[in-house]
Amino acid sequence: MPRGNPTDQTRPSRWRGLVVGVVGAGLILCLVGGGLYLLWLRRAESTPALRGQAVALKQGCFACHGADGRGGVADPGSRNGFVPGWDGPTVATLAANEDEIREWILDGQPARLRQVASAHTGTGLVPMPAYRDRISARELADFMSYFRAVSAFGVEMPEPAYEGRKVADRLGCFGCHGPGGIGGSPNPGSFKGTVPAWDGADFTELVRSDAELMEWILEGHPQRLWKNPAARLFLERQIVGMPAYRRHLSADDQARLLAYFQWLRNQTGAQAKSDDSHHIMGLLLPSEVAP
Amino acid sequence: MKRLVLFLAAGCASWAFGLTNGSTGRPASPVDLSPQAICVAPDGQRAYVVNATANSVSVVDVRARRVVGTIPVGERPYHAAFSPDARSLYVSCAWAGKVDVIDVAQSRVVRSLPAGAEPNGVVPSRDGTRLYVANALSDDLSIIDVASGRLLADVPVGNQPRFATETPDGKRVIVANNLGRSLTLIEAASAQVLETRDLGRCSMLRQNACTSDGRWLFLANLVSHDEAPTLQIERGWIHSNGFTIVDLSRPGHRVTMLLDHLLRGAANPTGLVLSADNRRLYISLAGVHEIAFVDVDAALALAAETVTPDQVRRLQENVEILEARGIAKRHEAGGLGPRSLALSEATGEVWVANYFSDTVTVLDAITGELRATIPLGPSHERSLWRQGELLSTDARMCYQNWFSCVSCHQEDGTVDGLNWDLANDGLGNPKSAKDLINGHDTAPAMWGAVRADLNDGVAGGQRFEGYVADADRQRALMTYFGNPEYAPNPLRGRHPEAEARGAALFVATGCSICHPAPLFTDKKLHDLGFGTKADYRSRFDTPSLRSVLRNGPWLHDGRAKSLHAVFTEHNPQDVHGRTKGLTKQELDDLITYLKTL
Numbered sequence: 001m002p003r004g005n006p007t008d009q010t011r012p013s014r015w016r017g018l019v020v021g022v023v024g025a026g027l028i029l030c031l032v033g034g035g036l037y038l039l040w041l042r043r044a045e046s047t048p049a050l051r052g053q054a055v056a057l058k059q060g061c062f063a064c065h066g067a068d069g070r071g072g073v074a075d076p077g078s079r080n081g082f083v084p085g086w087d088g089p090t091v092a093t094l095a096a097n098e099d100e101i102r103e104w105i106l107d108g109q110p111a112r113l114r115q116v117a118s119a120h121t122g123t124g125l126v127p128m129p130a131y132r133d134r135i136s137a138r139e140l141a142d143f144m145s146y147f148r149a150v151s152a153f154g155v156e157m158p159e160p161a162y163e164g165r166k167v168a169d170r171l172g173c174f175g176c177h178g179p180g181g182i183g184g185s186p187n188p189g190s191f192k193g194t195v196p197a198w199d200g201a202d203f204t205e206l207v208r209s210d211a212e213l214m215e216w217i218l219e220g221h222p223q224r225l226w227k228n229p230a231a232r233l234f235l236e237r238q239i240v241g242m243p244a245y246r247r248h249l250s251a252d253d254q255a256r257l258l259a260y261f262q263w264l265r266n267q268t269g270a271q272a273k274s275d276d277s278h279h280i281m282g283l284l285l286p287s288e289v290a291p
Numbered sequence: 292m293k294r295l296v297l298f299l300a301a302g303c304a305s306w307a308f309g310l311t312n313g314s315t316g317r318p319a320s321p322v323d324l325s326p327q328a329i330c331v332a333p334d335g336q337r338a339y340v341v342n343a344t345a346n347s348v349s350v351v352d353v354r355a356r357r358v359v360g361t362i363p364v365g366e367r368p369y370h371a372a373f374s375p376d377a378r379s380l381y382v383s384c385a386w387a388g389k390v391d392v393i394d395v396a397q398s399r400v401v402r403s404l405p406a407g408a409e410p411n412g413v414v415p416s417r418d419g420t421r422l423y424v425a426n427a428l429s430d431d432l433s434i435i436d437v438a439s440g441r442l443l444a445d446v447p448v449g450n451q452p453r454f455a456t457e458t459p460d461g462k463r464v465i466v467a468n469n470l471g472r473s474l475t476l477i478e479a480a481s482a483q484v485l486e487t488r489d490l491g492r493c494s495m496l497r498q499n500a501c502t503s504d505g506r507w508l509f510l511a512n513l514v515s516h517d518e519a520p521t522l523q524i525e526r527g528w529i530h531s532n533g534f535t536i537v538d539l540s541r542p543g544h545r546v547t548m549l550l551d552h553l554l555r556g557a558a559n560p561t562g563l564v565l566s567a568d569n570r571r572l573y574i575s576l577a578g579v580h581e582i583a584f585v586d587v588d589a590a591l592a593l594a595a596e597t598v599t600p601d602q603v604r605r606l607q608e609n610v611e612i613l614e615a616r617g618i619a620k621r622h623e624a625g626g627l628g629p630r631s632l633a634l635s636e637a638t639g640e641v642w643v644a645n646y647f648s649d650t651v652t653v654l655d656a657i658t659g660e661l662r663a664t665i666p667l668g669p670s671h672e673r674s675l676w677r678q679g680e681l682l683s684t685d686a687r688m689c690y691q692n693w694f695s696c697v698s699c700h701q702e703d704g705t706v707d708g709l710n711w712d713l714a715n716d717g718l719g720n721p722k723s724a725k726d727l728i729n730g731h732d733t734a735p736a737m738w739g740a741v742r743a744d745l746n747d748g749v750a751g752g753q754r755f756e757g758y759v760a761d762a763d764r765q766r767a768l769m770t771y772f773g774n775p776e777y778a779p780n781p782l783r784g785r786h787p788e789a790e791a792r793g794a795a796l797f798v799a800t801g802c803s804i805c806h807p808a809p810l811f812t813d814k815k816l817h818d819l820g821f822g823t824k825a826d827y828r829s830r831f832d833t834p835s836l837r838s839v840l841r842n843g844p845w846l847h848d849g850r851a852k853s854l855h856a857v858f859t860e861h862n863p864q865d866v867h868g869r870t871k872g873l874t875k876q877e878l879d880d881l882i883t884y885l886k887t888l
Binding site: 078079081087088090092093094095096112113159163166 | 799804805872
């Protein structure tokens with residue numbers, strides 16, 4: 001006759017249930033945590049220039065100055081018939097320095113021009129509004145970062161870097177990477193969902209060296225990421241792939257581009273430094289696979 | 292309100308002028324005389340020497356060889372000529388904007404005739420009724436009725452006319468456009484331009500004279516090879532130096548011959564005089580302190596052999612032929628900076644005005660032997676500034692003496708109006724010669740900012756002339772160029788209302804942002820779309836607008852031939868000042884203001 005304690009039969013199943021429950025909960029927690037972590041990794045980058053772009057959008061600047069301030073709408077009655085764009089040379093005819101740009105934004109015109117401008121530059125139908133009561137100091141600071149990236153106005157840039165910026169502009173880099181390389185253009189299917197910025201923290205993850213930067217530019221991707229299955233997955237499914245410019249860049253222009261990137265990275269300084277995510281990302285995108 | 296604006300603009304303008312013209316670089320003491328021009332009276336008794344920086348004319352007794360009097364004249368006298376009856380001496384006073392008339396018998400100025408902006412060469416007509424005056428700054432020839440002092444006509448000519456000549460029949464006046472590479476032939480009676488004769492690579496067109504039969508014109512000039520990169524000094528491949536023979540009976544004709552030797556340049560031909568028998572021509576070589584004696588018959592024979600355009604070009608490049616054929620000989624002037632000479636036919640002598648020695652030297656007109664040196668004033672040690680001025684004109688500091696600083700920058704530190712392809716910023720991208728008077732306080736230097744400052748640029752200039760920069764020379768040159776002498780602007784204040792409107796526009800159109808007073812430059816590089824592929828750069832240094840009127844043609848490669856063109860033809864993006872939409876009147880006002888800077 002079999003002997004046994006009925007409680008002996010129920011105890012293992014109870015423990016098993018408990019274990020299964022704990023493990024299950026742990027797994028769910030891990031899954032949720034992992035998911036959250038992935039979402040965090042894929043969060044959109046936020047630089048002052050990108051925030052400034054959002055400010056410009058919110059305040060309606062582009063309605064008159066055109067997308068990214070590239071050129072304005074018609075302004076009948078003004079001397080040259082158009083709302084000015086934000087390209088550096090045009091800006092340099094309207095403002096002596098960045099303080100005057102702030103005056104344009106806050107007061108609609110710098111004090112220096114108040115007495116002479118209306119008499120001699122004509123009165124357009126689309127006057128510049130005064131934003132003094134509508135924009136916070138933080139928003140203005142962010143906007144100025146964006147404006148600086150768009151216009152390069154008042155930015156002291158050594159000659160090779162300036163010429164590199166011209167090369168980037170000529171090749172259309174700023175079309176996807178944003179004015180001055182601030183990034184943020186949508187790119188469905190990519191890891192972050194946007195085209196990466198040149199002045200943010202993500203850059204250090206994607207570009208580990210000058211040689212790797214030139215790989216990006218000349219070949220469209222660096223071998224380190226191309227050989228990594230996870231990275232390659234995103235590189236292949238993103239809608240906007242980085243073109244390979246090898247046939248369109250002279251050695252001189254490559255050097256100029258490099259000078260611009262080096263200058264830009266030095267300018268962005270602390271903001272561009274690698275943060276902790278770099279090391280965490282390192283787990284996903286190990287540098288060991290780099291060529 | 293409008294009046295207030297104009298008042299404020301005028302106030303700003305006056306403030307800026309006060310700052311820019313408060314002082315001159317020339318030391319007050321010692322007073323250098325700087326004999327710039329000389330003429331011997333037709334009776335051969337007296338020589339009259341124009342002292343450019345002493346505002347005087349020295350009267351020299353030809354036989355006694357000593358100064359017998361001094362006549363004060365207007366500011367910065369430049370040139371002088373006798374009336375046909377020899378009773379009057381006309382002296383152009385460049386900075387005073389007039390021609391002083393000296394009564395020879397009374398030895399004093401008895402009247403003044405109004406001229407254009409910066410009168411240079413003066414030419415009395417042979418009938419004595421008219422005076423022709425070449426106005427270097429207003430680019431025109433004034434025709435003045437001597438009796439009434441009335442201006443009969445202002446004839447527009449080429450860039451910077453300095454000297455003119457009347458043909459012996461009195462029918463034509465020939466004007467040498469110093470920076471225009473051309474002669475303007477004018478019909479005297481109608482004051483109409485008959486012909487503008489292109490002189491090819493000739494530049495810095497200076498004194499000229501016509502043979503008594505009216506057929507040939509002789510002209511002192513440089514040949515500037517701005518078509519080639521400036522890589523070779525030897526054989527005159529940057530500048531060579533000589534004279535041009537023009538057949539006035541054949542439209543378009545000219546033949547240019549070089550006074551250089553194969554291994555020794557003849558820098559800066561400046562003064563020129565022709566003997567009464569038309570057989571001997573004398574040309575002062577101011578940069579090498581020599582006088583060239585030219586056998587006219589032999590030179591005309593060589594000119595007759597030179598027919599086709601290729602032959603004209605090859606002769607113009609031939610630095611050996613005149614010496615080889617014995618057509619020209621060069622003699623020491625006996626002083627430094629011989630800028631002008633005159634013939635004393637009676638004594639058979641060439642009289643030379645030596646700008647930096649403050650002397651007149653007397654040479655035998657046949658042998659070139661130095662017969663006498665006549666000091667025009669008490670001798671004094673040259674100031675460091677003056678040493679720098681001398682060096683700026685002195686081709687002895689150039690390898691083989693081919694050129695001096697003034698070969699490109701003139702004696703007043705401005706420009707030669709040519710584009711030069713220097714090797715310091717890559718080849719194939721010629722740029723307009725930049726003035727040196729604005730370099731001292733507007734670093735960086737050069738259009739592409741390839742020199743950190745004036746000091747760096749001057750050292751580069753010494754190397755450009757073929758030698759390692761010498762510290763003593765550098766110190767003198769920096770003292771001179773570092774304290775430049777700004778000529779007064781005769782256009783300032785002529786049209787006060789237009790100037791005030793222009794000054795307001797200067798601010799409203801954004802000009803003042805990159806060209807702020809008092810330097811009229813922000814000393815920064817800007818990209819206004821002017822760069823070409825050959826420039827290797829998009830940004831150029833913002834030039835100072837002080838004396839901008841003197842520095843044309845404008846923009847980094849001289850593409851704008853007039854100040855109007857700067858804003859019309861060459862401002863398509865409307866970023867070199869927002870000048871699009873300005874009315875003609877407004878643009879004129881803006882230009883009027885710019886010309887006063």
